[in-house]
Structure formats: structure tokens, C-alpha cells
Amino acid sequence: MxxxxxxxxxxxxxxxxxxxxxxxxxxxxxxxxxxxxxxxxxxxxxxxxxxxxxxFKTEQQAYTSSLFFTPTLESFKEVLARGNYFAFAWNSIQIAVGVTVVCLILAVPCAYSMAFFPTKRTQKVLLWMLSTKMMPSVGVLVPIYLLWKNTGLLDSVSGLVIVYALINLPIAVWMSFTYFAEIPRDILEAGRIDGASTWQEIVHLLMPMSVPGLASTSLLLVILSWNEAFWSINLSSSNAAPLTVFIASYSSPEGLFWAKLSAASLLAVGPIMILGWLSQKQLVRGLTFGAVK
Structure with missing residues (x-):
């Protein structure tokens, strides 16, 4: 047992x-x-x-790695006193809004045509548009600089808007195409049977159903335009200089002023960080729009 x-x-x-x-x-x-x-x-x-x-450190404290120090607003005061921060910020706002509007105006009809009236070359065109993002910007700097100089677009908000829009348009088209491809065609066909024109289909049927996707596309365009530094530094000097030029001005042959550079950078990225934080739910919802059926 x-x-x-x-x-x-x-x-x-x-x-x-x-x-x-x-x-x-x-x-x-x-x-x-x-x-x-x-x-x-x-x-x-x-x-x-x-x-x-x-x-929030002084220039002397900025060269140390200590986390314990007495905070000071000295760098912010010097940064705001040295340059017109609000003029740079206003240029960034104009450029970001202008690029977003121009890209959406061009991308929505383009994505609509590719999503609902595809041809044999649609995928090739999409891949070609995306491949343009792989080209280094410095490769076309000289011809664009000369074109902008001869046409009076150099150091202008409109000139930067055109360049930024051309750079970000492939992303806008790709994202819009992805969102539109998830919308049932039967809805648009029903509107077409009821006599809706192409413009009415886009405005009254397509765009309301793809608001999350278009909102996330707009937010991404604003972020990309706000953070673009290469073209703003090379195509602007004073009149149309955005916040990226404002940051770069604190790099001089005498050296880097780390405290002032950090204060200027915080003032520059602060607004876009706050916008991203407040709209993170909409951004995530738009980026995952159509991912789960």
C-alpha cells in the first residue's frame, strides 16, 4: 500500500x-x-x-553633468532679449499651416483617384513618389537655391512652403491613399447613383469618413514642417527664418553656448511637443485607422 x-x-x-x-x-x-x-x-x-x-543652468553649470543645481531663468532672458522669438515662431506657424493646407489640397484628390480608380501603373507611381524621399536634399540644394534666387522666393515664407510641400507630398499621398483604400466603394457608388459629382463625393462622403486619417496626416505634416532644418537654414536668413534658424544662431565660431542653445531649443520644440501631447489620441487613432477590420 x-x-x-x-x-x-x-x-x-x-x-x-x-x-x-x-x-x-x-x-x-x-x-x-x-x-x-x-x-x-x-x-x-x-x-x-x-x-x-x-x-535652466548657467553657462558654467551647463558644462557639468550634475543633476543638482539652482535653477535660473538667465538663459531664457538672454535668448528672448537677443532675438525676436515671436517673429521666428510666427514664421514657423505660417510655414507649418501653409504646408499642411497645400499638401492636403493636392494629396486628397490624388489619393482619391489612386484608391478608387486604380490603373496598372498606380502601384509603380506610388513607389516612385515614395522613392523621391530617399534622395539626399543636398543633391538638389544648388539648383533650387538658384531657382529661388532668380524668382524672388529666396528668404520668403512662400518659398519655404513650396519646398516643404514638395518634400512632404509623397507622405501625404501615401497616408491618404491608405486611409481611402479602407473605405467601402459601395458608399461612393451610392452617392454617385444619387447624382453626386466627384467634388461632392470627396467633400461630403469621403472626407467625413476619413477624418481620423486626415487628422493624423495633418499632424504629421505640421510636425515635419516645424522640425525641418536643412532647407530653412539654407533658403532663409531673416525675413522668413523659422525657429530652426533661431536655434542654429546659437552655434558660432567661438563655440557652443550650451545653456542658451538648450533654452532656445526648448522654446522651439515646446509648442510642437505640447501639440503632440494633446493630440496623441487622435494621432494614434489616425495612424491605426483601418489596421483592424
């Missing part, structure tokens, strides 16, 4: 050990993605954190 009893008690012990091991692995599998996400988020956020604390 004792042998039978001993043999009967062994399987439950193995089962318990197997169950505990499985539960440990399941816990690890649940924790690992979250931990990895936190590590990546901290690594991405660290430069912003360091820029923020450096902005």
Missing part, C-alpha cells in the same frame, strides 16, 4: 512544478514587452530631459 501511495503522489508534484514554471514564463512574457517599451521610451526621452535641465 505504501508503494502504491508513493507512486500516486509523484504525478501531482510534477504537475505543480510544471504549472509553476509555465506561470513564471507567462509572467515574463507579459512583463518583457512593457519593460522593453519603458527602456526605449526613457532612452528616447533622455535627450529632451537633458536639454530641459540644461536650459
Amino acid at each position: 505504501s508503494d502504491v501511495t508513493t507512486t500516486a503522489t509523484i504525478p501531482p508534484q510534477r504537475t505543480v512544478a510544471t504549472t509553476s514554471t509555465t506561470s513564471i514564463f507567462s509572467v515574463i512574457q507579459r512583463i518583457t514587452p512593457g519593460a522593453a517599451a519603458w527602456v526605449i521610451a526613457l532612452l528616447l526621452f533622455f535627450p529632451i530631459f537633458w536639454m530641459t535641465i540644461t536650459a
